[in-house]
Amino acid sequence: MTTQPDTSTGTGRTTSRAGDAGPAADARFAGGPAPVWGPPAPTLPPGADHPAVAPGAGEPARPLPRRVWRGRPEDPRWARPAFLALLLATTVLYLYGLSASGYANSFYSAAVQAGSQSWKAFFFGSLDSANAITVDKPPASLWPMALSVRIFGLSSWAILVPEVLMGVATVGVLYAALRRRFSPAAGLIAGAVLALTPVAALMFRFNNPDAMLALLMTVTVYCVIRGLEDGRTKWLVWAGVAVGFAFLAKTLQAFLILPPLAVLYAVCAPVSLRKRFAQIGLSAGAMIVAGGWWVAIVELWPASSRPYIGGSQNNSFLELTFGYNGLGRINGDETGSVGGGGGGGGTGQWGETGWNRMFNSEIGSQISWLLPAALILLVAGIVLTRKAKRTDLTRGSFLAWGGALLMTTLVFSYMAGIFHQYYTVALAPYIAAVVGMGATVLWEERGKVWASLTLAGAVTASAAWGYVLLNRTSDYLPWLKWLVLVGGLTGALGLIFVTRLGRSLALTAAGLSFVAAIAGPTAYTLSTVDTGHSGSIVTAGPSGASTMGGPGGGGGGMRGGFPGGGQNQQGNGTQQGGGTGGPPTGGTGGFPGRNQQGNGNTQGNGGTQGGNQQGGLPGGAAGEGGMGGGGGAGGLLNGADVSSAAKTLLSKNAGDYTWAAAAVGSQNSASYQLATGKPVMAIGGFNGTDPSPTLAQFKKYVTDGKIHYFISGGGMGGGTGGSASASASSRISSWVTANFKKVTVGSATFYDLTQPTTSG
Numbered sequence: 001m002t003t004q005p006d007t008s009t010g011t012g013r014t015t016s017r018a019g020d021a022g023p024a025a026d027a028r029f030a031g032g033p034a035p036v037w038g039p040p041a042p043t044l045p046p047g048a049d050h051p052a053v054a055p056g057a058g059e060p061a062r063p064l065p066r067r068v069w070r071g072r073p074e075d076p077r078w079a080r081p082a083f084l085a086l087l088l089a090t091t092v093l094y095l096y097g098l099s100a101s102g103y104a105n106s107f108y109s110a111a112v113q114a115g116s117q118s119w120k121a122f123f124f125g126s127l128d129s130a131n132a133i134t135v136d137k138p139p140a141s142l143w144p145m146a147l148s149v150r151i152f153g154l155s156s157w158a159i160l161v162p163e164v165l166m167g168v169a170t171v172g173v174l175y176a177a178l179r180r181r182f183s184p185a186a187g188l189i190a191g192a193v194l195a196l197t198p199v200a201a202l203m204f205r206f207n208n209p210d211a212m213l214a215l216l217m218t219v220t221v222y223c224v225i226r227g228l229e230d231g232r233t234k235w236l237v238w239a240g241v242a243v244g245f246a247f248l249a250k251t252l253q254a255f256l257i258l259p260p261l262a263v264l265y266a267v268c269a270p271v272s273l274r275k276r277f278a279q280i281g282l283s284a285g286a287m288i289v290a291g292g293w294w295v296a297i298v299e300l301w302p303a304s305s306r307p308y309i310g311g312s313q314n315n316s317f318l319e320l321t322f323g324y325n326g327l328g329r330i331n332g333d334e335t336g337s338v339g340g341g342g343g344g345g346g347t348g349q350w351g352e353t354g355w356n357r358m359f360n361s362e363i364g365s366q367i368s369w370l371l372p373a374a375l376i377l378l379v380a381g382i383v384l385t386r387k388a389k390r391t392d393l394t395r396g397s398f399l400a401w402g403g404a405l406l407m408t409t410l411v412f413s414y415m416a417g418i419f420h421q422y423y424t425v426a427l428a429p430y431i432a433a434v435v436g437m438g439a440t441v442l443w444e445e446r447g448k449v450w451a452s453l454t455l456a457g458a459v460t461a462s463a464a465w466g467y468v469l470l471n472r473t474s475d476y477l478p479w480l481k482w483l484v485l486v487g488g489l490t491g492a493l494g495l496i497f498v499t500r501l502g503r504s505l506a507l508t509a510a511g512l513s514f515v516a517a518i519a520g521p522t523a524y525t526l527s528t529v530d531t532g533h534s535g536s537i538v539t540a541g542p543s544g545a546s547t548m549g550g551p552g553g554g555g556g557g558m559r560g561g562f563p564g565g566g567q568n569q570q571g572n573g574t575q576q577g578g579g580t581g582g583p584p585t586g587g588t589g590g591f592p593g594r595n596q597q598g599n600g601n602t603q604g605n606g607g608t609q610g611g612n613q614q615g616g617l618p619g620g621a622a623g624e625g626g627m628g629g630g631g632g633a634g635g636l637l638n639g640a641d642v643s644s645a646a647k648t649l650l651s652k653n654a655g656d657y658t659w660a661a662a663a664v665g666s667q668n669s670a671s672y673q674l675a676t677g678k679p680v681m682a683i684g685g686f687n688g689t690d691p692s693p694t695l696a697q698f699k700k701y702v703t704d705g706k707i708h709y710f711i712s713g714g715g716m717g718g719g720t721g722g723s724a725s726a727s728a729s730s731r732i733s734s735w736v737t738a739n740f741k742k743v744t745v746g747s748a749t750f751y752d753l754t755q756p757t758t759s760g
Contacts, residue, residue, distance in 0.1 A: 016604050023404070038257025079184035082239065083175055086188060089757050090171050090195040094205055094530060094568065099156040100532030104207045107536065107686065110670035111153055112207070113136050114679070115146030126307045127666055128657045128679035133692055135666075136311025138294060138318060140248035141209035141607065154677070158567055159207055167204025168209045170218050171195050174429055177222040181229075181397050189514070190436030194428050198540035199366040203425040206533060209250040210425045217257060218429040218663040221400050224261050224751075229395040231271035233279050240283035251321050253327075253426070254291075256411055264508035268399070270391040279656040295321075308692035310666075310685040315692070323676025329417035365469050365545040367424035367431070367523040372461040372736035374431045377438025378402040380454045384441060397437060404429035421539050421546050443510065446498050456492040459513040463488020466520035476542045480523055488516035536667065590743040640668050640711075642675035645745045650709060654678040661750070662698075664688045664729045672711060681707065686731035695731045702753045711737045712749035 071080030101110035107127075111134075115122035117128040125139025126132070134143070142303040144162040152158040171194055175187035190299070194200055203210045220242040239261075246254035262280055269276045298306070298317050311419060312320040338474035351362050358368050360688035408426055412419070445451035464486050470481035494501065494509025502507065524541035539546040650672060654660040660678035669682040683698070684690045693701065701707050712733075741755040 001317055021544045028365065047672075047759070050081060051192075059750070061316050075179075075184055079110055079179070079209060082188055083179075083184065083191075086175070086191050086195070087168055087172060090191075091164065091168050093195065093525075094167050096529050098160050098164065098205060098530070100530065101160065101205065102156050103317065104156070104160060104534055105536060105538075106136065106534070106670040106674060107205045108145075108284070108671045109159055109387065109532060109664070110680075111139075111142050112145040112159055113674060113677070115142055117141070118152065119308075120743055124307050127240060127657065127669070127682050128673060130679040130680075130681070131307040132659070132681045133308040133685055134310045135692065136309075136324070137209055137250060138248040138317070140294075140413070141212040141250070144212075145207060160205060163204055163211045166215045167195075167200065168206070169217045170429060173215070173218045173222055174433060174436075177218075177397075178224060178433060181225065182437055182440055186440040190432040193370060193435050194432035195434070195678050196331075196518055196522045197367065197369070197425075197428040198521055198545075198750060199422055199425045200428040201525040201528045202366075202533065202540040203422050205529065206422075206538060208422065210247040210422060211254060213246055214425050214429060216242045216249065217254070217404070217426060219507055220257065221261070221404055221429075221433075224265060225397055225400050227265060227279070228269055228386075228391070228400070229393055231269055231275070233282060236279045236283040238284045240286030244287040244292070247287075248290035253423075256408050256426075257404040260407050261400060264396065264399050264403060268392075269392055269597060279726055288728075294574050301744035306667050308690065309691060310682075313691060313745075326382065330411075343347070351419060353414050353416060354415055358409055358427075358464075362546055363421055363424060363473060365472065365541050366421045367427050368540065370431055370435050370462055370517060372439070372465050372516065374405065374434040376454065376458040377442070378405070378434050380451070381434075381438050381441055384445065384451075394441070398434070400429050401433040405434060420537060429484050438487050439514075445641040446495070452495055453499055456495040459470070459488055459495060459517060460493040461519040466517070469743075470520050473542055476527075477523060478545070478550070480519065481557065484516050484519050487519070491516055500681050501740055523598075528533040533755075551737055638715075640671040640748070642671050643746045646750075647675050649743070649745055650676050650680075651678065651748065654708065656705075657708045658706040658707070661709040661711050662701075662707050664713070664733060668711060669714065680711075682731055688729040691728045692733075693733060694728055698743050699735070700734050709741065709743070710751040712737075712751065728745055 018426070026693050033747055055351070069084070070077070070082060071083070086367070094630040110123075110733050111125055111127050114129040114131075118126070118131065121129050121131055122143065123139070124131065125134045125137070125142050129134060145159050148158045149155075150160050171191040174194055177187070177192045178190050179187035187299060192398055200214070203214070220239050222233045223239035224241060226232070227239065243254050243258065246490060264278060266273075266276050269279070269281070293569045295317055309315050309320055311324050334612075351357070357363060358371060381398035382395065382402070387396065388395050405427060408430065412423060412427075439455070443456075444453045446455065467485040467486070470476070470484065491509050491511075491513030493511060494505065498506045498509060524545065527542045528540040577736075650660045654676065659681045661669075661672055662681035662683055663672065664683045665688045666682040666686045669680040673680040681695065681701075685692065698707075710733075736751050736753070739758050740751040740753055740757055741757055743750045743752050
């Protein structure tokens with residue numbers, strides 16, 4: 001290896017010569033020496049597929065604190081301290097004001113509480129510790145939170161800190177992937193971009209499954225790239241394990257990146273073709289084992305002794321996986337949902353689909369700030385390595401991260417089923433990685449006119465698009481859009497002439513470009529962490545940053561939504577409510593673009609009462625399983641405001657019953673369960689359309705004295721599409737209201753199931 005001075009900036013760049021071997025030499029291009037974006041690799045003996053002696057072997061062992069602080073010997077002295085500072089800053093940022101979100105999505109928080117009280121509920125992901133019904137996702141994302149609550153007790157921090165740690169870990173894995181192949185600078189840029197992406201700051205502080213999914217998908221790409229590096233089978237196996245556990249977090253979404261990664265490894269891995277396919281087969285086997293063991297147990301477990309599988313119509317997890325959570329998300333045919341979507345570029349109930357979906361007013365401010373730059377840099381990286389050999393790891397890295405980005409973006413853009421803005425957190429690590437790789441690679445090649453022009457073009461695209469996104473919320477920091485635009489264009493101009501500038505001016509141009517590119521998402525991220533978020537639909541950024549064209553949806557991309565308009569819109573669109581979920585300051589839970597205070601509860605007339613629901617869902621009156629009653633009853637998307645009197649009522653003699661109460665819809669039941677600490681049955685699952693329990697089963701529970709109260713309102717009641725099974729919750733509501741004593745506590749209505757008013 002030789003070091004040649006870079007006369008343009010006075011820095012040194014390492015170049016690879018023909019005699020080099022090992023992964024670092026993969027960056028060679030046809031025709032002579034080429035830059036190496038990463039630390040030099042040790043020379044390998046002939047025929048070896050990994051170093052015979054680890055880097056640093058033979059050196060005196062350094063104390064552990066020094067190794068932690070200094071990092072690897074081949075790294076610059078500033079690299080490890082900068083990385084540790086990045087992790088610390090991300091941790092502090094994500095922990096800031098965390099308790100303002102209260103219980104966040106009470107749908108999942110209730111399941112976490114149940115899992116902390118019952119190991120059976122923990123295993124199945126039940127909504128209550130008496131195991132009536134599960135959430136409509138597998139339970140892996142609930143397990144870290146449930147263990148935390150079991151250890152530290154039920155609180156907002158105990159639920160949400162595990163999510164924060166997943167976010168910090170994702171930043172760490174991303175840094176490790178890019179530092180190894182490219183440079184510490186690439187890893188730091190990628191880590192910072194990820195941490196400051198608004199939707200990432202939102203979901204790594206929220207209790208939906210998306211945080212775990214993003215972490216495991218990042219680990220998957222990391223493992224595949226490690227496999228491309230030396231062809232070791234273990235990395236493909238670990239990649240399969242990561243995907244398997246990601247499946248247990250959010251089912252088939254975990255499989256989106258498999259096609260590009262499998263093709264990449266089959267073509268580019270540095271082993272024989274036969275071994276490549278054998279390794280891919282082993283990886284698939286590891287994935288099936290890692291994700292299938294739980295599925296097999298659930299499917300083989302007698303249905304009579306386990307909870308009903310929420311979200312399914314036939315009490316089958318496989319039906320849930322391949323129907324509602326599978327093809328239904330693609331084509332919009334989701335049995336038990338509130339409606340499908342519109343494909344082919346049309347505007348459906350879940351928003352407009354088409355190639356520009358990630359840039360529109362619903363999605364753009366959540367994720368797309370650096371997406372144009374990432375696409376430009378991805379193309380540049382592939383062009384730069386076009387003449388490299390098949391196993392070139394630099395090109396393989398661009399194809400791995402870029403393939404995951406393009407595949408996920410394509411599916412998100414055209415899926416006609418339930419889609420929410422926060423799903424796009426899955427794109428954040430891929431965008432960050434491509435930006436980190438592309439920026440550092442083009443910076444190394446800045447002496448070439450096309451490279452400096454491309455880098456300047458990426459900065460210009462970021463500045464221009466940042467201006468557009470900031471202009472959509474013109475009242476929010478109106479000066480920032482001009483700072484972003486002018487700063488970005490100035491930085492881009494400097495990058496065009498970077499070879500004519502001295503070291504200081506060149507670095508100033510690069511720094512100004514980076515600041516301009518991330519200023520917009522940073523501002524939105526700071527706004528996100530400064531606001532509590534709760535309810536089923538959450539968006540990042542300031543009020544008005546994201547406007548939804550169609551209805552919302554249920555918890556964690558689960559169920560439900562409103563076909564236009566919000567619930568209880570008061571004056572300027574602010575929803576107010578205290579509730580049990582946390583402090584009185586609130587979040588952008590409820591509906592995109594409107595501030596929501598408290599735990600997502602509303603004051604005034606909810607549901608079908610008062611005329612405040614616009615374009616509401618089908619269902620009867622509040623007392624008959626409609627959209628929610630006044631005050632105490634929850635709605636489809638947000639929980640109920642549980643008063644102290646209601647809590648006292650339900651808690652009295654609750655130990656004498658299997659369920660202290662039953663309520664239509666999971667958000668409604670979750671609020672009372674979290675308030676009392678007692679199991680509350682969620683009739684019909686999230687939005688009341690699951691056929692569990694049937695009227696006959698519910699009557700038996702009442703006859704056996706297992707349920708004390710029925711809580712009026714909540715859920716969507718009658719269901720959709722005229723399905724007989726979906727109206728089970730309405731039939732239960734009608735039977736209860738006709739046959740049992742009504743008990744009014746404040747504005748909430750209950751029915752005492754131990755005091756019948758008729759013989760029916």
